[in-house]
Amino acid sequence: MKKFLGIMTAVCFILTMAPISALGEPVTIDWWFAHGGRLGEKVQSIVADFNASQSDYKVVATYKGNYHDTMTAGIAAFRSKNPPHILQVFEVGTASMMAARGAIKPVHEVMGGSGMPWSPDVYLPTVTGYYTTPDGKMLSLPFNSSTPVLYYNVEAFQKAGLDPDKPPKTWEEVAAYGRKLVAAGYPGGFSTAWISWIHLENFSAWHNVPFGTQANGFGGMNTEFVFNKGPQVKHVQHLADWQKEKIFVYGGRRNKGNAKFASGEVAMYTESSAGYAGFKKTCKFPFRTAMLPYWSGAKGAPQNTIIGGASLWVMQGHSDAEYKGVAAFFNYLSKAEVQADWHQFTGYLPITTAAYDYTKKQGFYDQNPDMETALKQMTLNKPTANSRGLRFGNFVQMRAIMYDTLEAIFAGEKTAQAGLDDAAAKGNRLLRKFEKANK
Amino acid sequence: MQKRVVFNNKVLPYILVAPQIVVTLVFFIWPASQALYQSVLQEDAFGLSTVFVGLENFAYIFTDPIYLNSIRVTLVFSFSVAAIAMTTALLLAVMANRAIRGAIVHKTLIIWPYAVAPVAAAVVWYFLFNPTVGMISFFLKAMGIDWDFTLNGGQAMLLVIIAAAWRQISYNFLFFLAGLQAIPKSFIEAAAIDGASPAKRFWTITFPLLSPTAFFLVVMNIVYAFFDTFGVIHAITEGGPSEATNIMVFKIYHDSFESLDLGGSAAQSVILMAVVIALTIIQFRYIERRVHY
Numbered sequence: 001m002k003k004f005l006g007i008m009t010a011v012c013f014i015l016t017m018a019p020i021s022a023l024g025e026p027v028t029i030d031w032w033f034a035h036g037g038r039l040g041e042k043v044q045s046i047v048a049d050f051n052a053s054q055s056d057y058k059v060v061a062t063y064k065g066n067y068h069d070t071m072t073a074g075i076a077a078f079r080s081k082n083p084p085h086i087l088q089v090f091e092v093g094t095a096s097m098m099a100a101r102g103a104i105k106p107v108h109e110v111m112g113g114s115g116m117p118w119s120p121d122v123y124l125p126t127v128t129g130y131y132t133t134p135d136g137k138m139l140s141l142p143f144n145s146s147t148p149v150l151y152y153n154v155e156a157f158q159k160a161g162l163d164p165d166k167p168p169k170t171w172e173e174v175a176a177y178g179r180k181l182v183a184a185g186y187p188g189g190f191s192t193a194w195i196s197w198i199h200l201e202n203f204s205a206w207h208n209v210p211f212g213t214q215a216n217g218f219g220g221m222n223t224e225f226v227f228n229k230g231p232q233v234k235h236v237q238h239l240a241d242w243q244k245e246k247i248f249v250y251g252g253r254r255n256k257g258n259a260k261f262a263s264g265e266v267a268m269y270t271e272s273s274a275g276y277a278g279f280k281k282t283c284k285f286p287f288r289t290a291m292l293p294y295w296s297g298a299k300g301a302p303q304n305t306i307i308g309g310a311s312l313w314v315m316q317g318h319s320d321a322e323y324k325g326v327a328a329f330f331n332y333l334s335k336a337e338v339q340a341d342w343h344q345f346t347g348y349l350p351i352t353t354a355a356y357d358y359t360k361k362q363g364f365y366d367q368n369p370d371m372e373t374a375l376k377q378m379t380l381n382k383p384t385a386n387s388r389g390l391r392f393g394n395f396v397q398m399r400a401i402m403y404d405t406l407e408a409i410f411a412g413e414k415t416a417q418a419g420l421d422d423a424a425a426k427g428n429r430l431l432r433k434f435e436k437a438n439k
Numbered sequence: 440m441q442k443r444v445v446f447n448n449k450v451l452p453y454i455l456v457a458p459q460i461v462v463t464l465v466f467f468i469w470p471a472s473q474a475l476y477q478s479v480l481q482e483d484a485f486g487l488s489t490v491f492v493g494l495e496n497f498a499y500i501f502t503d504p505i506y507l508n509s510i511r512v513t514l515v516f517s518f519s520v521a522a523i524a525m526t527t528a529l530l531l532a533v534m535a536n537r538a539i540r541g542a543i544v545h546k547t548l549i550i551w552p553y554a555v556a557p558v559a560a561a562v563v564w565y566f567l568f569n570p571t572v573g574m575i576s577f578f579l580k581a582m583g584i585d586w587d588f589t590l591n592g593g594q595a596m597l598l599v600i601i602a603a604a605w606r607q608i609s610y611n612f613l614f615f616l617a618g619l620q621a622i623p624k625s626f627i628e629a630a631a632i633d634g635a636s637p638a639k640r641f642w643t644i645t646f647p648l649l650s651p652t653a654f655f656l657v658v659m660n661i662v663y664a665f666f667d668t669f670g671v672i673h674a675i676t677e678g679g680p681s682e683a684t685n686i687m688v689f690k691i692y693h694d695s696f697e698s699l700d701l702g703g704s705a706a707q708s709v710i711l712m713a714v715v716i717a718l719t720i721i722q723f724r725y726i727e728r729r730v731h732y
Contacts, residue, residue, distance in 0.1 A: 068697050075484050075699065096699060100485040251571075252589040253677055259571045397698040400678070401505070407680035411590050426505065433499070437481045437702070439488060 026051075026058040029325045030084035033061055034070040034310065035144075042345055050332045057325035067093075067310065068396075074315070078103050083315035085326050088143060090310045091130060092395040095217065097313050098139060099393065099438040105314045105323070107330065108137045113320070114327030122334070122352050126304055126378045130389030131311045134218050140311040141330050144348040146274035147305045148198040148292055149373045155285040156267035160184035167290035171238065174268065174293050178247030181267050189247035190268035193255035196402035197308055198270050198292070199235065200227055205387035206292055207231055208300025217391035221435040225392075225427045228420035231298060237416035240409050250410045253403050258282075272308060273374035276347040289370040291377045303387045304380045309348060340364075349374060393434025398427045471712060477705035484699035496706035505682060506690065506707070513665065513686045516600060520668070521660035524604040525653070528611030533641070535612075536619040546616070553609035557667065561674035564602040588676070592683030595676050599684050602675060603668040610663075611656050618652035619645065658722045662715065687711055 035043050040063050047061045064070040067090040074087035089097050097104055111118040120128070120138050131140045154164045160181045168174040178189020192198055204211040209230040214223035242248035249266055251257015261269035262282040270292065271279075279287060294301035312333075314326055332338060339355030342348060344364055350356050356375060359365065365372040381387075392398060405423040408414045414422070478496055482489045500506040535545050552560070567575045570587045579586040588595040622645060630640045669688050672678060678685035678693065687707065695704035 072696055072699070079486050096484055099483060100487055102487045103485040250587075250590050253679060256589070257571075259569070263571055265571055394698060394700065397694065397700065400693060400698075403679055404505075404681040404685075407590060407592075411592065411681065413681065429503075433481075433700075433703075437488065437490070438483050439490070 026056055027321055027325045029057055029059045029086065029322060029329060031059055031061045031086040031088075031312075031329075032064045032070055032074055032084045033088045034064060034067045034090070036063060036066075039144075039346060042342070046333070046338065046342065049338075050329055053332065054328070057328055059325075059329050074313075078315060078317075081317065083317055085315060085318055085322055086329075087313045087315055088310050089140070089313050091308050091389075092399060094131065094140075094311070094389075095391045095393045095395060095434070098391065099221075099434075103316055104139070105316050106137060106139045107131075107141050107312075107314060108139070110314050110323050111138075111327050111330065114324045116324075116327055116331060118327070118331065122354060124349070124351060124353055124356065124379065126383050126387075127307055127349055127351050129383050130307055134215065140313045141333065142307070142309070142311045142351045143333070144274070144342075144346065145307040145309040145311075145351065146272040146348050147307050147374045147378050148194070148202050148270050149273050149377065150290045150292055151261060151269045151271060151275075151279060151287055152290065153261070153264065153267040153283075153285055153287050156181060156184075156186060156264065160186070160267070164288065167288070168268070168293055169291075170296040171235070171293045172296055175238075175242060175247050177268065178242065179245060182246050186265070186267055187246065188249035188260065188266040189242070189245075190270070191249045191251040191257045191260045191266045192269065193251065193257055193271040193275065194308070195250075195253075195406055196399050199239065199406075200232055200402065201390055202292065202305045203232060203235055204230070205304065205306045205389075206294055206302055207298045208303040208384055208386050210386050211390060212392060215385040216389065217393075218385070218388060221393065221431070221438065223392065223431060225398075225424040225431070228417070228424040231295060233416050233420055235295070236406065236409060236420060240412070240416060243410060250407070261287075273349070273371075274309070274347045276371060289373040291373060300384075300386075302377075302380060304383055305377050306387060306389050307349070307378070344368075344371075347371060349378065392427075392431060393438065394430040397430055401426050401430075474705045474708045474712070477701055478709045479702075480705075481702045484701070492702070496702045497710075500703060500706055500710075505685070508682050509685045509687050509690045512596075512682070512684060513688075516596065516603075516668075516684070516686055517661050517664035519600045520604045520607065520664040521657060523600065524607035524660055525611050525656055527604070528608045529615050529649075529653075531608070532612050532615035532619055533645075535616060549612050550609045552606050553613075555606065557606060557670035558674050560606060561602055561671040564598065564605075564671075565675045568598055588680075590680050592680055595680055595684050599668070599671055599675055603664060603671045607660060607663055611660065614652050614656055615649065618649045622648045655722075658718055662718060665711070665714065 031047070033040075033043055043061055047059045051058050062084075064073045067088075070087070071089050071093050074083060074089070077083045083103075108120065120132075120136065123138075123142075127142050127145050128138055130145075131142055132138050150167065152164070152167055157164045157177075160177075161184070162177055162180060168177050174190060181189050201211055204227060207230075209232070210216060211227050212223045212225045214220045217223040239248050243250070249260065251260045255271060255275065257269075258271065258275065258278065260266045261271070262279060264285065273289070276289070291302065292305055312330070314323070334352055336352060336354040336358040339350040339352055340359045340362070343350040343355060343359060350359065401423050405414075405419045409416055409419040479491060479493055480489050481492045481496065531549055535542060535549065539545070567573050568586070568588060570576050570589060576586045585591075586594065588598050626644050626648075627640055630644055635643070665686075666688055668686065669692060672684055672686055672689045673692075676684045678689050688711065691704050691707045691711065694700045694707065698704075
């Protein structure tokens, strides 16, 4: 028995020593991510550069399918006690991840425990705010973040007698421009992708009005939706009314409406800043971007917009040596050059002020002014409780309810007020359910 | 005369059925019991906090307007798919059963769609009817029809019914054709000699003799429409617009795999399981007995 214990001790000793053994085997860090295609290749090249830059750690990035697949895979792995070190989770999953205190290790703890110099102040507050507690503790590291902007078709503007250097600033102007475009023979004025994210969630932040109580859920799980009590109702009603004159055309769920802009059916389109590269490829006409419109009479507008995209969560259940590796990798990801390269390649926002300045200094925006719109919009004002972000449980289901509600409103089955009241009631039930399941 | 195989070995029969039992246990009994267990719990996605809530999940879904709507949608969808797929298939089978030139080509072409993966087929339907770039929607618009299934619930429902039925026609066609060929020619010839018209012959001889096949297909089609049409809904409408095509199986997928609401979706799965069990009992208990073979 004694001999057995001795062997076990030796084995344990060797196992704990293994990561920093003299053999020089690097510590492996698993990262599950959700980017396919060209973005996926870019992720792999960033990882390869990191691995080549040092020899202590080796990051292994694995593509796990879309956002849903990746999150589900990460959760299943946690439940079977074999989670990756780093899991990429989209922004609507934030509340679920936050609530899972036993499953995640907050980024500020990982960085603080690593002994490496790290300051949360280098990050763009509007980007990291979404993933930070109200008292400033960063929970996950933003990786790919974007914000909605207005895209417009320069050719169509010229044909309709509109000045492409003067894109619409307010929704009143959008309506006027839309009318002119329709009069000039275009089938529609404007359309949108991600309608809930852009026309309700971002609309609320941009107009500095709450989407839900408790600082949009940042203050606690006992939050309730209030988007049916503010200017959001008027906005949605306008969208519905504008359909009659074809000023607004509904394009379908998620970004299925992108074809409407790319085919020239509508000349104005609100979509994520990360859609830039896609439009560059599919549009056969010159287009530009402008800040999201706002209602001219609104008091708080324009405030700042909020982000979408995904962040990197660190999972529980790994050794300190491995967390050190995660910290080293996160430090690498936060480097200005790495961030600037990612931003310029993908259209996603840089996460640090240094990366933004670096890109400016390179003269990148002089050549690509349309890629700076999102950043200007994000950094327009210091974020308020209404514009820091959203943190609601069961938010994936809520987005589906939003699509259903808006579709009913646009089909004329309900008024904006009745529809949004209904959606808020349904959503509040989901919030109570989440609160109960995460006590 | 009855053929009977007698096993002398007492163990062999058990060994022979063992694989089937194992498969049933692993792929049906175990997951089904997990669903039952999960349906009385309220749990966060990570399994960190689990609360026993009794039948609360069921109470929640049956007071949830979204779920009640999804039951209604599922019924409309399933019966429409079954009706369209069966009547079309029967018509095609009756026509293909007559000696026509190139019958083999006809049969092959009609059976073909069954080989196409449901999602691939659904994507083709999606593009054909896409309000912006679709070829068929272009013609519909030219005819003055305001085609936009992203907003019009009725149109969306029609589209997914057609897309789902299209594939099932092949399956039904095969069974109807086999059923028709099993009917002795002498019956029909005798009726013809007695002066019965083709329509009369069909309704009084062919149709009753086909009824076992037809009843079998009713159950199979409803089961198909309940469960196997997920790909069609997922690729074309995602349950929209405004829940118009949100069938139960799609809602379960959405609530569990996308929203990670395990208790709620497990409760919905249990309901669906009850529906299938009921359908199976109906098939064995009533239909198999009453149908005239």
